[in-house]
């Protein structure tokens with residue numbers, strides 16, 4: 008079948024690769040280079056926070072973890088398995104997805120202000136390297152790239168048997184769905200002082216994710232804001248919070264500040280309507296569920 012995927016971020020490219028592997032003739036149409044997407048700004052931790060529908064997200068995560076584990080064994084993918092801890096300030100059940108990341112150990116000895124830490128060894132993805140690798144895989148699989156912004160899906164429907172709407176924040180407008188909104192995220196890249204663990208404080212949105220040549224320090228989630236300029240006060244606040252979380256990064260050299268707009272929706276939408284398969288609204292978990300969603304898109308395209 009001829010399939011046009013709209014969107015060249017992590018979701019569009021993962022769908023495109025799986026579709027090409029299933030012998031479809033695939034074109035990716037995207038307004039921006041993959042290096043200018045939200046996906047490249049992501050911290051790259053495979054963990055599905057606040058994601059709905061929870062049962063499908065747990066399944067998508069499970070499928071993605073299997074694939075990321077496989078990629079962690081291959082050079083040049085930007086994927087590795089790294090231990091770390093998710094600090095929590097309130098007593099909550101161990102989440103549904105704990106099995107999906109290969110099991111979690113609950114540590115109640117972390118001290119105030121935290122009540123516990125969930126320790127695990129999930130995949131951690133260096134996003135720039137990973138998206139470069141994924142771009143190469145998509146090209147090697149024979150996928151055509153077409154760089155242009157679409158006003159509506161009708162512009163590509165005549166050239167395809169099925170269109171996949173994987174345009175992130177732009178997908179809502181293309182689908183006539185006003186429930187997709189931006190959730191601004193600002194992060195600071197610092198020189199990685201050789202950290203061997205990632206740390207996330209789930210309740211105040213602070214995190215330090217080491218990638219070797221840099222560590223991603225976060226973060227913010229400003230629902231409704233689409234401001235792409237970095238805010239200097241936010242940068243200072245992130246560095247203060249992360250320095251408290253991981254003292255080794257307090258004096259680390261600042262390499263840059265990045266901003267991305269998460270495509271937020273109450274529920275991730277993976278659904279076929281006539282000859283359009285929608286796959287958008289991944290909010291803060293797009294990397295985590297990417298391969299599971301791509302597998303489902305292939306099943307929906309094939310019918």
Ligand SMILES: Cc1cc2nc3c(=O)[nH]c(=O)nc-3n(C[C@H](O)[C@H](O)[C@H](O)COP(=O)(O)OP(=O)(O)OC[C@H]3O[C@@H](n4cnc5c(N)ncnc54)[C@H](O)[C@@H]3O)c2cc1C
Nearest residue numbers: 015016038039046050051052157175177192267293294295
């Ligand atoms: C600071 C930050 C940290 C994050 N950390 C993590 C993390 O650790 N783990 C995790 O799982 N997730 C994380 N996320 C979330 C993750 O980045 C997103 O869920 C994911 O990138 C969404 O991917 P996407 O492909 O849907 O969108 P995007 O990457 O935004 O790609 C959208 C694509 O659609 C194209 N497009 C849009 N409109 C049109 C149009 N009209 N015509 C043609 N093309 C169009 C764009 O050009 C682009 O190619 C983070 C996000 C941020 C901002």
